[in-house]
Amino acid sequence: MSKKITSLQNVYIKNLVQLRDKSRERRKTGTFLIEGERELSLAIKGGYELETILFYPELFSKEQLINFTNLQANVIEVSKEVYQKLAYRETTEGILGVAKSKENTLTDLVFNTKNPLVLIAEAPEKPGNIGALLRTADAANADAFIIANPKTDLYNPNIIRSSVGCVFTNQVAAGSTKEIISFLKAKNINIYSAILQESVEYHTQDFTKPTAIVVGTEATGLGEDWRVNSTQNIIIPMQGEIDSMNVSVAAGILIFEAKRQRAFE
Structure with missing residues (x-):
């Protein structure tokens, strides 16, 4: 009763x-x-x-x-x-x-493959963007979604709503940029940072090995630590008048290129 x-x-x-x-x-x-x-x-x-x-x-x-x-x-x-x-x-x-709640620490992440694909976003603030990134990670069946330097907690109702529950379907973790870089290096995961400096076009890279795709906010981009610690900095070539796109759209392009190279495994 x-x-x-x-x-x-x-x-x-x-x-x-x-x-x-x-x-x-x-x-x-x-x-x-x-x-x-x-x-x-x-x-x-x-x-x-x-x-x-x-x-x-x-x-x-x-x-x-x-x-x-x-x-x-x-x-x-x-x-x-x-x-x-x-x-x-x-x-x-x-x-x-x-x-x-779950702790959502890096040490809680468990990869069930020797070839993980990870999506990382640094300091996203807007719950709508975080929700969209979670949906992108779920759609690509990424092995984990990691937030660097989080500005809001994952259990904000706006994030739950905008992610349509994908906050629960992904392996999710949060940590500082330095902690995440150390974690990726310890796991021998290649780091591809979406950043303008010293970059090449994204489709020229091999994402079939253990890969982390890292994106930043439209306003500030990625921090210096990602630039100097990446395996390779990558860009999506812009062919119109603007020089950037929504972070979740960019993440979708990059992570599905990795999925294409992996024959959607």
């Missing part, structure tokens, strides 16, 4: 609003909020532990909860007002979950 909460003044509901809105609260509790059936299913598949499931029965029936009933999670029915208070998206499905 599920518990029921109907009051907006309920302390637990107030705490969940803070969890949704405040990175500090997510770090303090080691938990975060997930909205949507697909996102919850992907989180479970990705090995995330759900503490609580909240549902609004007019949108998400008790029968639909069957897929989640084998979990050791508390189940709470909520009123329309409570659900609307917690829901982040305009079009919504009537179900939310509270999940435990």
Whole structure:
């Protein structure tokens, strides 16, 4: 029998609003909020532990909860007002979950191949760009997505939403640029930095060996450490009037060239 909460003044509901809105609260509790059936299913598949499931029965029936009933999670029915208070998206499905965060450290990464393909983004700030990069990594079935010098936490609801749950489908890690470079070198992974200086056109390079594709922001590009430590700096030749493109578009071009060379293995 599920518990029921109907009051907006309920302390637990107030705490969940803070969890949704405040990175500090997510770090303090080691938990975060997930909205949507697909996102919850992907989180479970990705090995995330759900503490609580909240549902609004007019949108998400008790029968639909069957897929989640084998979990050791508390189940709470909520009123329309409570659900609307917690829901982040305009079009919504009537179900939310509270999940435990992962550490997302470099040491947690496990490569199941001797020839990994890794996508790295340095200091991306916009949740929409991070979400798009996660979708790109998932689409290419990259072995890992790594954020260097992160500016926001991975469990920001905007990242979960814009990644359509791909934050859960990828192996994800974060660290400083220096830590990541040391990690890649220790694993003998070639570093291809998308940077203008001392660069060659991307399609001239061999990405069939262990490879890390590194991209920076449109505003500042990649830092000096990537330039001097890369196996080769690479560029996408621009043929129009502008000299840059969206970071997730650039990442997609580069990582799918690597996939093409690997015959989409």
